[in-house]
Amino acid sequence: MMAWMNSESFAETVRTGKAVYWSRSRGKLWRKGEESGHAQAVRAIYVDCDADTILLKVEQVGAACHEGYRTCFFREVRPEGLKVVAQRLVDPSQIYGKSSH
Amino acid sequence: MMAWMNSESFAETVRTGKAVYWSRSRGKLWRKGEESGHAQAVRAIYVDCDADTILLKVEQVGAACHEGYRTCFFREVRPEGLKVVAQRLVDPSQIYGKSSH
Numbered sequence: 001m002m003a004w005m006n007s008e009s010f011a012e013t014v015r016t017g018k019a020v021y022w023s024r025s026r027g028k029l030w031r032k033g034e035e036s037g038h039a040q041a042v043r044a045i046y047v048d049c050d051a052d053t054i055l056l057k058v059e060q061v062g063a064a065c066h067e068g069y070r071t072c073f074f075r076e077v078r079p080e081g082l083k084v085v086a087q088r089l090v091d092p093s094q095i096y097g098k099s100s101h
Numbered sequence: 102m103m104a105w106m107n108s109e110s111f112a113e114t115v116r117t118g119k120a121v122y123w124s125r126s127r128g129k130l131w132r133k134g135e136e137s138g139h140a141q142a143v144r145a146i147y148v149d150c151d152a153d154t155i156l157l158k159v160e161q162v163g164a165a166c167h168e169g170y171r172t173c174f175f176r177e178v179r180p181e182g183l184k185v186v187a188q189r190l191v192d193p194s195q196i197y198g199k200s201s202h
Binding site: 001072082 | 102103115145146147148149150151154156166167168170173174175176177178183186
């Protein structure tokens, strides 16, 4: 998955060992799994050469993706179009209540 | 590595099977490896759930990173600070001439 961080979410991620992002649409910290239960235990954190991209190595509980897949990258670009190449683990309607991501 | 694409670079990537990005700083297509020789043969292309992030699975020639590492994510965030956790493959000064990325 790809998500955004700000300095506050980064600091909390480092401090707690659980992935915390910044939800731009909701304008608040997004503690991954706080609603869905699909948390990410952080195993390693890397920064890139110009220090504006962070790579988290995580242990994923359940589905990272709000569509119910383990990864958000569940579709492959093929000559014939997009092809779903992963198994859906959970029904998206079962992940959240009224809120959405 | 993380880089940007526009529709033109995406189309060329799909068509040629070689990674092509959009250089925002130079305002032009960035055919990865055109100067450095460090090209990326694309093995698979994935798009994420909301179709605004692309994940390329590539076969990397040499160093993806302009710092001479195979990956741009060559530093790990540790309690004591950033630690280089990869081997430098090439001297950055040998990769490019006067141009920089």
